[in-house]
Amino acid sequence: MNISPEFQFRAKDTLEAEVRSNFEHTLQRLTELVAIPSVAWEAYDLSQVERSAEKVKELAFAVGFEQVEILTATYGPENTAGMPAVVARKEAAPGHPTILLYAHHDVQPVGNLKEWQTAPFVATRKGDRLFGRGAADDKAGVLAHLAAFEATRTVLGDDFKAGVTLFIEGEEEAGSPSFTNFLNTYRDKLAADVIIVADSSNWQVGVPALTTSLRGVASGTISVRVADHNVHSGVFGGPLLDAHTVMVRTLASLHNSQGSVAVEGLIHAPEPEVEYLEANFRADSGILDSVELAGTDSIASRLWAQPAISIIGMDVPSVETASNTIAATSRAKISVRLAPGSDPAQAHAALENHLKNLDVMGAKVTYTADDSGQPFSTDTSSAGAQLALAAFKESWQVDPVTTGLGGSIPFIADLTEVFPGADILITGIEDPDTRAHSANESLYLPDFEKAILAEALMLAELSASAQ
Structure with a gap:
């Protein structure tokens, strides 16, 4: 894949205007998706996961994908059926790369309802944040992909040469049991040169991050x-x-x-290059002032390395x-x-x-x-990583951070194994106060809009490049 190192981003102003004009519509679509309690655990109503997949399929058609399917794979010795995933495709023009956009439409259980300040499955806007289960993790990732694709398609028209495959999983929060079989079963449909995984966190509000390592x-x-x-x-x-x-x-x-x-x-x-200040960690984690931090070496090392x-x-x-x-x-x-x-x-x-x-x-x-x-680490000098960092800077107008993540995304290892030649880019739609998996999960809306623009800039730039 031949990506220019200069990154022109010629369509930036038009893409930014398109993303902004459609942003309220994007939030309405996210609100509709949040309303579906798609918990993919056996103790819950799994028909809601099917309903959620149907909604994602509907939205994929709405933003301009012409090929959209709901697919499943089996797992385990008894060939248990996995949860439904949505795969939508736009074919690449000859000589142009294909980008796989990954997110998941299933969510964590609500937990103790008494701890919620809003109804978990009613997307509720308070100031610059949208509250609700899945409002960030990871239905915001789903909508970031859909909105970026729609904006790029509208602005570029026939010049949208890159191929795009949308892959929205339905069981990530349940451990992705059928993921490996899914990749192997639908390898030809999912093959890509660049894989964008919208399921991580930015460095802080107003500062984007590319996640380059996972425990x-x-x-x-x-x-x-x-x-x-x-x-x-x-x-x-x-x-x-x-x-x-x-x-x-x-x-x-x-x-x-x-x-x-x-x-x-x-x-x-090895010791990470990024410094994570103790004051920031204490604020982000909510640890009591009286509690000492455990371990030795830098906080970044203790979290990521x-x-x-x-x-x-x-x-x-x-x-x-x-x-x-x-x-x-x-x-x-x-x-x-x-x-x-x-x-x-x-x-x-x-x-x-x-x-x-x-x-x-x-x-x-x-x-x-x-x-x-398996843990994961990426080469930040790769063409895809450099493009992502440049797009972040163009969208946020601040220098992005390359950061580790203390959590794990085990299926990343499967992507690496099945598609060894692809650049895997883990991007953020969350922030340290998102409270994913906890009560009062929320999405910071200004950064959500910037994440959509950054991805649209990447799609547009890849449409101008050749393999």
Whole structure:
């Protein structure tokens, strides 16, 4: 792919005017999509995910795609059907590149309704933010792609030479179980020279970012057994520690006194170039002023280049249902974030070895690997990355940041494996106060408009380039 290093962006003024004139219409479309509670978990109404896919299909036709399909793939030994994805295509003119636009239309569950200040599935505008589940993660990504495509198509007309494939997944929040099979099944429909993944975060409000590294993930379950069966705490308490107490001691061994991960064999990546100020981290995370930050080295290193272990679940009786019983067994779920360059299989082995060699008064401790996801890093000198950074600067009129992300997007590794020659660009429609996956999720509208313009600039520039 031959992309000019000078980046003319000749259509910028016209594209900017087009994006701005259609922005309220874009928000109305986003509002309609947010209204669909498309949670792709088995415990929820999966017909809503199908309804959401149909809505995305309708919108894809509305912005000018002529080929639009709802497709699925299977996964697992029983060939379980995956959730519906939308694939729309505009063919490339001879000699011009194809761009794959990825986002997902499924969302996280709402959680505790009492924590929401607005109705979760009613997009509610307050000042410069739009609140609602999926308003940012990732239905804003869906609309960013659709609006950028529509603006480029309208402005360029017959000069829109680049091919565009829209791929809107329906199960990302459920772990993308059919993703690998989906890529392999529809490889010919999805093949592209550049892949834009609109599912990340900008550096801060008003400052765009290209995500150039992601931590991998290795999650698993720790089990502790101290006795054959539960017993009365008054009769046997003292000599016999309950399994939950032993579990707490087991979990405490995963970190040292400074809060750094203490499991040998989990690697660190090189120090990031971007500085993340402690004051900014505290403001972004909502950590209490009295709580010390864990770990050593820079905050950016601790977030993006070092492993992190979180306890995300424990089988412990609630306070309301507690009884005077010594538990014989205890279970805990851990999520381990892995630095770029790590291998999830080796991480699982390191965790198992750590627990096997742990002495917690002879209790039986076992580890079961559950999920894995590869880390990711990209070459910022690539033609695609340079184009993205230039488009960000042109749209925001500030210097963009190349940043890591502490989270994981495991399917990125699948994209890399199936399409090794493509430039994969992870762009942001969120910001540090978006609160994705939490109550009161919201989208910062000024940056949303700029993200649409930046993507339209990229599509226009790629239409002027040749393979």
